[in-house]
Amino acid sequence: MFTRNTPLKIISCLLLAACISFGSFIQTSYAEEDLMDFAKEAGYPIKEGYQPKASIVIDAESGQILWADQPDLAWHPASIAKIMTMYLAFEAMEQGKFTLDTTVVANEKYVNISQIYALSNNKITLGIDYPVRDLLSMMIVPSSNVATLMVANLVSDNDEAAFIHKMNEKAAELGMTNTTYYNSSGAQVSAFEGFYQPEGIDPNGDNLSTARDLAILAYNLIKKYPDVLTYTSQPVVTTMKDTPYAETFETYNYSLPGAKYGYDGVDGLKTGSSPSGGFNYIATAKKGDVRLIEVILGVGDWSDQEGEYERHLAGNAILDHAFSTYEYKKLLSKGPNTINQENIILDEDFYGFVKQNSGPRFALSNGQLTLDNELGQVSPNIPAQSVRYQQSDQKSADTQTDKQAKQKKTQQAPTEKRGHNYLLSGSLAALGILLIAFSRLFRKRISGVRRGSRKTSTTTSRLLCTLGALFILSAIIVIIFL
Template sequence: MKFKVVVLLALISVSLLNSILVLADDLYQQDDILAITKETGFNMDEFYRPKADILIDAKTGSILYGDNIDVVRDSGSMAKLMTAYVLFLAIKDGKLNYDTVITASASDQAISENSDLSNVPIYAGVDYPISDLINMLFVPSSSAATIMIANAVSDNDPDAFLDLMNQRAQEIGMTNSKWYNPNGAPTSVLRGLYTPTRYDNHATNEITARDMAILGYHLVNEFPEALDYTKNSSVTVMKGTPYQATYDNYNASLEGGKHALKGADGLKTGSSPTADYNYSVTVKRGNQRFIEIIMGVGHYDVELAESYRHIIGNALAEKMFQEYEYKEILTAGEHQINGKTYQLEQPFYATVKKGTQPTLTVKNNQLSVDNGLQSLSPNIKTTLTVTEKGGFFSLPNTTNAVKFNPMWIFCLLPIGILKWIFMKTNSTRK
């Protein structure tokens, strides 16, 4: 009897667990991603199903679609996005600028000749502007250019640069990421030419689809100039020098690419034997921008997966553009919300499903929208500070403290006068 009870409880527990997992999945995923791809005319085998994926609105951070978004995977060359982010921060801080010139060393040339890495030729003794190295990082995915950038930022200290990668990642909320290399391959593959001492030289980077979307969100919003580099389906570097060369972008979803997607202007692909085929893209149409991460398509030794990552990603992006919109919910000015009047100093925008009327709420003077979507990160602000109107008190935009209303002077003045008369009368009677 006891055994039957235990078995029954176990079955109930499994059933409840499955229900919870399905519910959690439904928070991010509406339709099967291969079914979405099939709607565009591509019937793919289960073998090519991404092992993780996410699509967000780049303005609000709302998750429109996702599957296995917190599963840890290898970044492949998408690690170069993190290296670029660290570089852009260094430029912002004044350590470097886009015209800074870096003279290539013999080690840089040797790294560029390593056929185990994605690379383009680098020549010892030649001066390379940072802007050209950025182009080589993003478009032909040059590992040598990436290492040159890392060394320029960290004064040739590999550990210091990896510290920066991990520090910056934590600062923007990439809580499940761990960076072991700046270019997407274990540093042991660099054959002693880049050797951190406090990091495992054989380890691959550990990232999640959510964390890569967070990185994409900050790159696009903090450094929109990055798109001037990521948007190019091909690029010519070192113009007017004997080292001038033109390279094609691995991101085939860019406009002008093999699998061109309307409005695509970045970010980067990545692949390796442990990552399989990864892909990140940002797409802008009108005032709406998406960021999408596709990870682990097929196997690294099946080249067809390289194209399929774009086909799957393009299908998902098209589907989300059909279903969601980023729009103005309220104009600036006074509005009635749940029976109270609030002043908005600026318009309130949100991502909503087309054809729906979102519910608005105000809590602690913060206006938010209930659109049924989860936020990418708690670090991303999705509310708008508003001021409640009416009555004798007013809540300002920047604090919850009560603000004194001058009308109180006129209300309290008669009381003060009456009290003064009463005190004078009592004094006379005495």
């Protein structure tokens, strides 16, 4: 039913809805911002339909997440799988199993694989020795499947199935909890026409991973084996130099400076594309002392090769937004600090990433201070940057001061309360006396009027007198009981 209060209720509801909408607008977080909008503003306009299915950006030093959109979406990474093969190759060299100068002889199997048209490859000549350093360049730049298999077999002593098991074991060790490998290069075993048959491995199995897991892999690769960037940073590379088998390749990483969509600071890592995965990309870029790692998955569709370029527009936009939105700086100085109402002493200066024009939040636990980042760490295996602290002696002094202040406030409270009561009592009493005085004045004023009005005036006078008495009684009650 429509009542007199209905318009007021409607207005109140509208105001409440407006407040809720406004609150939602101002609380938009970085990861919820629209990629299409800020990509256009940054000069990297992405066409409709080419937005990545998943993406993530992390700090390459600390593992702190700066951007995340569907980071745990299961996806087929395609040739990005070669990054794990490269990781295991560098690990094997670290263990002394071989060196960059170690050679692999091209046998008939490798020659046959190199001639499979459906696979990305390079020329392999029967009986020629191929140094590991050249095979690594072939893996990264032209994304050669045969070169990848030659390196994998070197690591595993030609046990193809053992190498795939090793890939999965390493993924588990690094904390890549949603990754499964079925092959060493990103191409399904069935695509090798019988020349690559790891025993016990599903030939139609397609590698699965996530943006988060691939960021974890890239983080560990760059952290442990930074020399990998010498193989991923060149837009053009020539392998087997000064031999009759020299080949020159242009990179598929179009975000490298000098390439089609060059972005300042990019120096790796790897692209990948397939019918099941679309167009994917892992990049790393360094500006000043800051290095970021990003993963872009699922741009476009395999049937439309435009995605090969659009993935770099998306990657450049997200990298640019991370670099311009966050800043790495000193957040706290060594020595005394007050954090979360705790007085502490830091052992050293504390640095970290924070959004520009926003204050950092910190967490204190077990003598360690960390940055309380809203997006967290890329992996629980990678702890947040921290600095040791000690409790300050000032804390006990401050606590004692607080207690004394509370006691003083408690002591002052009754006095203040009594003062308020006296003021209230006096006001009530004054008002009562004033009403009684008005009742007497009113009675005298109408004493000369006719008899009919005198009865009414007497009633009014009595009412004023009664109210005055009630106010005086209230004043007495305030003094006695409050």
